[in-house]
Structure formats: structure tokens, C-alpha cells
Amino acid sequence: MISATQLTKIFGAQTAVDKLSFDIPGGQIVGFLGPNGAGKSTTLKMLTGMLEPTSGSATICGHDLRTDVLAVKRNVGFVPESGAVFESLTGLEYLEMVAALYGISQSAARTRIQQFIAFFDLSFDTLTDKLLGAYSKGMKRKVVITSALLHNPPVVFFDEPLDGLDANAAVGFKALIQMLAKEGKTIVYSSHILDVVERVCHRVIIIDKGRLLLDGKPDELVAQHQSGTLEKLFTTLTGGAELERRAEDFAKTFRS
Amino acid sequence: MNPPPIPSEAPPRMTSVLRKLFLTLFLRGRGARGLNKAGAPKSVGQKLLLTLLVYALVGCMALGFLHSPVFVFAAYLHAMTFFFLGLFIASSAGEILFNKEEADILLHRPVTPEAMLWAKVRVLIEVSLWLAGAFNFPGLLVAALTGRWEFSVVHIFSTGLEAMFCAGCVVLGYQLCLRWFGRERLEGLMTMVQVLLAISAVLAGQILPRVIIPLTGALKLEDSPWWLFLIPPAWFAGIDDALAGSAAGSSWLSAVLALGVTALVLWLAFGRLAKHYEAGLQMLGETAGPKIARGGRRRWLDALVSAPPLCWWLSNPVSRSSFLLTLAYLVRDRDVKLRVYPGIVPMLIVPFVFLFQNGRHHAGTGAAFGISFSGAYMGLIALWGIQFLQYSQHWLAADVFRYAPLVGPAELGHGVRRAVLLVLALPMVVLMAAIVWLLHGASGQMLLLLPGMILLPVFALVPGLGGIAPLSRPPDAAKSAGRGAHMIVALIVSMLVAGLAMGSWDAGFFWPFIGAEAAVAAGFYFFFKLRIRRMRWPALD
Numbered sequence: 001m002i003s004a005t006q007l008t009k010i011f012g013a014q015t016a017v018d019k020l021s022f023d024i025p026g027g028q029i030v031g032f033l034g035p036n037g038a039g040k041s042t043t044l045k046m047l048t049g050m051l052e053p054t055s056g057s058a059t060i061c062g063h064d065l066r067t068d069v070l071a072v073k074r075n076v077g078f079v080p081e082s083g084a085v086f087e088s089l090t091g092l093e094y095l096e097m098v099a100a101l102y103g104i105s106q107s108a109a110r111t112r113i114q115q116f117i118a119f120f121d122l123s124f125d126t127l128t129d130k131l132l133g134a135y136s137k138g139m140k141r142k143v144v145i146t147s148a149l150l151h152n153p154p155v156v157f158f159d160e161p162l163d164g165l166d167a168n169a170a171v172g173f174k175a176l177i178q179m180l181a182k183e184g185k186t187i188v189y190s191s192h193i194l195d196v197v198e199r200v201c202h203r204v205i206i207i208d209k210g211r212l213l214l215d216g217k218p219d220e221l222v223a224q225h226q227s228g229t230l231e232k233l234f235t236t237l238t239g240g241a242e243l244e245r246r247a248e249d250f251a252k253t254f255r256s
Numbered sequence: 257m258n259p260p261p262i263p264s265e266a267p268p269r270m271t272s273v274l275r276k277l278f279l280t281l282f283l284r285g286r287g288a289r290g291l292n293k294a295g296a297p298k299s300v301g302q303k304l305l306l307t308l309l310v311y312a313l314v315g316c317m318a319l320g321f322l323h324s325p326v327f328v329f330a331a332y333l334h335a336m337t338f339f340f341l342g343l344f345i346a347s348s349a350g351e352i353l354f355n356k357e358e359a360d361i362l363l364h365r366p367v368t369p370e371a372m373l374w375a376k377v378r379v380l381i382e383v384s385l386w387l388a389g390a391f392n393f394p395g396l397l398v399a400a401l402t403g404r405w406e407f408s409v410v411h412i413f414s415t416g417l418e419a420m421f422c423a424g425c426v427v428l429g430y431q432l433c434l435r436w437f438g439r440e441r442l443e444g445l446m447t448m449v450q451v452l453l454a455i456s457a458v459l460a461g462q463i464l465p466r467v468i469i470p471l472t473g474a475l476k477l478e479d480s481p482w483w484l485f486l487i488p489p490a491w492f493a494g495i496d497d498a499l500a501g502s503a504a505g506s507s508w509l510s511a512v513l514a515l516g517v518t519a520l521v522l523w524l525a526f527g528r529l530a531k532h533y534e535a536g537l538q539m540l541g542e543t544a545g546p547k548i549a550r551g552g553r554r555r556w557l558d559a560l561v562s563a564p565p566l567c568w569w570l571s572n573p574v575s576r577s578s579f580l581l582t583l584a585y586l587v588r589d590r591d592v593k594l595r596v597y598p599g600i601v602p603m604l605i606v607p608f609v610f611l612f613q614n615g616r617h618h619a620g621t622g623a624a625f626g627i628s629f630s631g632a633y634m635g636l637i638a639l640w641g642i643q644f645l646q647y648s649q650h651w652l653a654a655d656v657f658r659y660a661p662l663v664g665p666a667e668l669g670h671g672v673r674r675a676v677l678l679v680l681a682l683p684m685v686v687l688m689a690a691i692v693w694l695l696h697g698a699s700g701q702m703l704l705l706l707p708g709m710i711l712l713p714v715f716a717l718v719p720g721l722g723g724i725a726p727l728s729r730p731p732d733a734a735k736s737a738g739r740g741a742h743m744i745v746a747l748i749v750s751m752l753v754a755g756l757a758m759g760s761w762d763a764g765f766f767w768p769f770i771g772a773e774a775a776v777a778a779g780f781y782f783f784f785k786l787r788i789r790r791m792r793w794p795a796l797d
Contacts, residue, residue: 045364049363050359050360070368073364074366080361084358086361101367131284
């Protein structure tokens with residue numbers, strides 16, 4: 001479903017993504033991890049056709065990112081970290097607009113939207129009467145997730161999807177992506193909440209400074225590095241090993 | 257769940273879906289936090305209707321030219337249309353064409369950059385045509401009623417063409433920047449492009465009527481100065497004159513020029529260079545922003561703020577922080593820069609036009625008028641600047657001022673005011689004084705700048721009376737009618753004072769007038785300062 005080969009993105013003198021290569025088959029949930037500034041969002045933006053790679057190549061469902069970007073875009077859904085929406089549209093107007101961009105008729109879109117609002121426990125009145133600017137962060141996030149799945153894409157990229165969701169919605173969302181994977185969809189899940197990644201993902205890819213550090217099944221990687229948890233493995237790999245001592249040093253500054 | 261199939265081809269209605277989206281966003285504004293649907297469209301409708309009504313009222317001034325030759329009447333209408341459309345398109349285009357949030361929402365959808373560009377330009381042209389229609393309506397109606405219906409028909413066509421030319425020029429300006437300077441420098445260049453486009457619109461809109469008006473009633477197109485045909489509105493007036501007026505050879509030449517240049521601009525902007533638009537949009541989606549010069553500028557600024565006289569002027573740490581925050585946003589923030597500079601600079605063109613128009617008179621009423629009214633405009637710079645600085649895309653971040661242990665926004669406001677006075681007002685006043693000196697020498701008439709300058713510190717306090725912290729309001733609130741009304745009232749007061757100053761100059765009691773003005777201004781100054789100092793945070797809605 002997703003195949004990246006030597007994918008590279010350079011901004012001026014800064015290499016954000018450095019020769020990243022991986023293959024992700026259908027039906028897999030892949031945790032895409034890395035510390036802040038590691039190049040996760042840039043990689044996702046390249047794979048969704050938002051950014052042109054400086055070098056390297058990638059295919060999504062067999063469509064080349066460089067030569068057939070529109071076909072790539074039709075086959076992916078994306079929940080960006082920003083959770084940006086057009087705030088002066090109502091939720092329904094926004095979702096119908098997105099559906100129209102994928103060529104879904106208004107009646108088909110309505111049916112699909114009804115199913116999503118039932119799943120997310122949203123009120124239809126809110127969706128029709130309130131502008132998105134008046135929604136809570138969690139409600140906005142639910143609309144963004146719905147907009148990413150409306151066209152039933154075979155590949156879905158989630159960048160911090162749980163941000164703003166309440167506990168129930170988060171549990172429901174995790175169940176949803178597991179069901180989507182069972183139906184054969186490829187899920188790329190980028191998050192800093194590592195225990196969720198450990199529980200939900202079949203595989204994790206860890207990058208730092210744009211480079212691939214590790215790629216494998218979470219339990220196997222944890223066992224291989226004898227780290228106990230994915231969180232410990234992650235902090236060891238990405239230079240966070242002395243965090244507790246640094247926190248202690250920092251706390252001391254308040255005592256002086 | 258029964259999913260709809262993934263369409264294999266790009267949906268044919270793509271441009272119309274996007275056009276509907278961008279029109280809705282334009283009319284409702286992009287940020288609508290706290291609004292419900294019932295409130296938004298209604299207020300938008302009222303606002304739009306009011307705007308169109310104001311344009312129509314301003315358009316009534318054209319009735320004064322109704323009995324002039326066709327070219328004069330058409331030139332006035334086209335010049336003013338160009339002025340209003342140019343300003344509108346230049347001020348809206350940056351936000352419409354290159355919106356940062358939009359990248360996250362639309363760039364991963366199956367939308368071609370051409371479809372997005374076309375949809376946005378259609379909205380720009382549509383709204384431009386509404387505004388142009390409202391402005392031209394009184395003149396065209398009366399022309400049609402008085403038997404010049406053929407002029408009305410031709411003028412509608414030429415105005416439509418003019419709107420397309422204006423939109424095409426703006427898009428072409430951005431495309432050329434992308435091509436010549438690359439997408440990395442687009443962010444920094446956008447403000448300059450927008451300012452230059454706005455200046456061009458004001459110059460073209462202001463110069464043509466000033467050339468045409470003295471010639472009213474006696475003009476033959478052939479007698480016009482050659483450079484008149486370098487001004488775009490004159491080309492479009494040529495269409496009107498060729499088809500519904502004198503049909504002189506030079507009119508036909510102008511008409512051909514109008515058609516040819518418009519076609520060329522549209523072809524370049526939407527055909528030849530459209531692919532650069534995608535590059536510009538991608539740049540906004542990139543996570544790595546433009547680099548800030550490491551240390552250099554900030555070190556220089558810190559040294560400046562720590563040394564006298566600024567350290568005395570900014571002795572309060574809150575004011576100093578607010579001063580530095582304002583400078584940072586005036587230099588770095590694209591959204592603020594696109595609002596402040598294109599908003600202020602075109603307004604300042606008018607006094608320069610006054611000055612140069614009357615520059616040939618070294619003494620007398622013409623020169624006095626130019627200097628006095630230029631001074632009055634200069635007195636308003638700080639007010640405009642501070643008002644624009646109340647709005648930011650990061651307005652929610654301004655809550656930090658409320659968390660901080662501050663009783664009200666007074667000290668923050670002082671910092672903003674001082675930054676605007678130092679970096680916007682002072683350079684402009686010095687420049688204006690230098691131009692007056694160059695044009696008129698060290699004549700006593702330079703003193704006519706004083707009445708405007710005396711008002712400057714008083715007007716600078718006016719935005720603070722609202723109790724609004726810097727950068728704390730959403731950008732769409734900047735379009736409110738209330739803000740425009742404040743500016744118009746200030747402009748009227750300023751012009752009134754300039755007029756009275758001219759009268760006192762002619763009548764020989766200028767210094768008593770200055771004394772009285774200074775006393776009244778001082779009274780208002782201290783009253784406003786007291787009010788601002790006592791101000792507490794207004795309730796959050």
C-alpha cells in the first residue's frame with residue numbers, strides 16, 4: 001500500500017527527512033514515532049502529496065507520488081496535527097464540501113455523515129446550526145477525523161488524532177482504527193502517546209533527525225533492546241535517557 | 257457502513273465546489289469563533305449591503321461629470337473604480353490566495369492548484385464586480401436616463417474588463433515573485449508586493465482625476481499628455497470613448513491597449529505561471545519557516561532599548577515587553593505585516609499627491625493646502641497603526657496578558673504606542689518634512705505641518721480607550737464597520753483642524769490658533785491618559 005524509497009526533504013540548509021525507506025502493506029497499523037522536529041509531519045505531508053520530496057520516491061496504492069499526485073490524494077485520508085478547519089462553515093457544510101471534493105454526491109455524503117455523527121455521539125443540530133469556530137477542540141477533531149474517512153480511503157494518516165478527544169471518544173477512536181485495519185486499510189499513526197501506540201499498533205517506525213532509527217513490531221523491539229516498555233526504548237534511542245536527573249536539576253532551581 | 261466508491265476521475269464540479277467555498281469564507285470571514293449560523297450570514301449580508309451602499313453614495317460624485325465629454329466622464333469613473341478595486345483586491349488577495357491554514361485542509365485533497373487558483377480568482381472578480389457595480393451605478397443610471405444608454409452598456413463591459421485586469425495584475429505580481437525570487441522568499445516579499453500593488457492602485461486612481469478635472473469641458477483626447485496613456489484607467493476610458501463617445505483614433509488605440517494588456521496579463525497569470533501557485537501554496541505548508549537572523553537584529557534592538565533615551569521612555573518592564581512584541585510582529589509576522597503596511601501606506605500616498613500636485617506653487621494657497629492636509633494625514637499614522645495591531649491570527653495567545661498579574665491593558669498599550677510612534681510615525685513625519693523642505697524650501701509654510709503633528713499624540717491614545725490588548729482580536733474583527741467609523745471620524749477631525757489652520761494662516765492669527773489647539777490637545781491627552789491608566793480588563797465575551 002505504501003512504499004517509500006530514499007525519501008528526502010531539504011528546506012534550505014536543513015535536512016528535515018533524510019533518505020527514509022519503508023514498505024507498509026494493507027491492513028497494518030503503523031506507529032510513526034519521533035521526538036519533536038524529527039521529521040514526522042514533513043514525512044506525512046510528503047506522503048499525502050502536500051509537499052514535494054526533494055529526492056527519493058514513494059508510491060501509495062501503486063500510484064507514484066511524483067507523477068500521479070491526484071490519484072494518491074484520492075486514495076489517502078489525512079488528519080493533520082493542526083486540526084485546521086474552515087471555522088466559518090458549519091460542521092455539515094464543511095463535511096459536504098469535503099465530500100464534494102472527492103466527487104461524493106450530497107445524498108451519499110449525508111448518509112455517511114449521519115453514520116459518523118452517530119459513532120462520535122455528535123448532535124446533528126450542532127452540526128447544522130453552529131459554525132465550526134464555536135465547536136470545542138474535541139468536537140472539531142471529530143469533524144476532522146470524519147472528513148478524513150468520508151471518501152473511504154484505503155490509506156489513512158493520523159497525526160496526533162487523540163489531541164482534544166475526551167476519554168470515551170479516544171477509546172472509540174482506537175477501536176475504530178483497529179476495525180479499519182481489519183477491513184484492509186493501512187493506518188499510519190503518528191503520536192507522542194506511546195502507551196497507546198504500543199497497544200494499538202502492529203508495528204512502529206521510529207525516526208530522529210529525519211533518519212530511520214528502528215522499524216519493527218513493538219513487543220519484539222522492546223524485547224530485543226531489553227527496555228521493558230516502548231516509552232523507555234524511545235527515550236533511550238532519542239536522547240531522553242537522563243530525563244529524570246534533568247528534571248531533578250531543574251526542580252532544584254526553584255529551591256534557590 | 258456502505259462506502260461510496262472512490263471516483264476514478266477528478267470531479268467535474270471541482271471549481272464550482274471551491275468557488276462556493278471561497279465565496280462563503282470571504283463573506284463570513286475565516287475565523288468565526290463563538291458565532292452560530294443564524295448570526296453569521298445575517299451580519300454578513302448587512303455588512304455587505306452597507307458597503308455597497310457606501311460605494312453607491314461615493315459613486316454619486318460622478319454625477320458632477322455627467323455633462324463632460326465621454327472620455328472625461330469615463331476616465332473619472334474608471335480611475336475611481338481602479339482606486340477602490342485595486343485597494344480591495346490588493347488588501348484581500350494575500351489572505352485569499354495564500355492562506356496558511358488552508359494548506360492543512362485542502363492540499364491533501366484531490367484538488368489541482370489550477371482549480372484552486374481559478375476558484376479564488378473568480379471570487380475576487382465577482383466581489384470586485386459587485387463593488388464596481390455599486391460605485392458606477394448612479395453615474396450609469398443617470399447616463400442611461402438622459403439618453404446615453406449606449407455609454408452605460410459599453411461602460412459595463414469596460415468595467416468588467418478592468419476588474420479582470422486588476423485581479424490578473426495582483427495574481428501576476430505574486431506569480432512573478434515566486435518565479436524570480438523563489439518560494440523561500442515569498443513570505444517576506446508578500447507584504448512588499450501588496451504594498452506596491454496598493455500604491456499603484458492609489459496612484460493610478462488619484463492621478464488621473466487630478467489631470468482630467470482641470471481639463472473638464474475642454475478636453476480632446478488628442479491634446480492629452482502622452483503619459484496619460486501609461487495610466488491603466490485611461491485605457492479603459494478609451495474603450496468607452498471609442499464605442500460611445502468621440503471615436504477618435506487615440507481612443508481606439510487606448511481601447512486596443514486595454515484589451516491587449518488585459519489579455520496578456522490574464523494569460524501570464526493564469527496560463528503561463530499558474531504552476532508557480534502550487535509552489536507558493538506548498539511553501540506555506542512547509543514546517544520550516546523563514547530564518548531569523550541569528551542574534552544580530554535582536555542584539556541591536558536589545559542594546560537600543562537598554563540605552564538612553566529609550567530605556568527612560570520604556571522604564572516599565574511591561575511596556576518594554578509590549579514594545580519588543582510589537583516590533584517583532586511588525587517585522588516578522590506575515591499576517592500583521594499584510595494588514596498594517598498595505599493598510600497605512602496607500603493612505604499616505606494621498607498627502608504626497610497633495611504635496612506634489614501643489615509643489616509647483618512655492619507660496620500661496622495651493623502649497624499651503626498641500627502642506628496643511630499632508631500634516632493632518634501624518635497625524636493619523638499612529639492611530640491607524642495601533643488599530644491594525646489589535647488584530648492577529650494568534651489572538652488567542654493574547655490571553656497570556658490576562659493570566660499575568662496586570663490590572664489592565666494600560667502598560668501594554670503604552671508599549672505598542674511607543675513602538676508605533678518610533679518605527680512608523682517618526683520616519684514618515686521626517687520623510688514628509690524633508691519632502692516639504694525640498695519642494696518649498698525653508699519657507700514659513702512648513703509650519704503648517706504643526707497642527708497635524710500636535711494631534712498625533714492625542715490620536716495615538718484613542719485606540720487605548722477601548723481597553724484592548726495588542727494582538728488580542730481575531731483578524732476578521734478588523735473588517736468591522738465600527739473600526740472604519742473611528743477612522744473616518746478621526747480623519748474628519750484632522751481635516752477640519754487642517755482647514756482651520758489654513759484659515760488662521762491666511763487671516764494672520766496662526767500662532768494663537770496653534771496655542772489654542774495645543775491647549776485643547778493637551779487637555780484631551782491628559783484626560784485620555786488618565787482614562788487609560790484607570791482602565792481594567794473588559795469582560796470576556
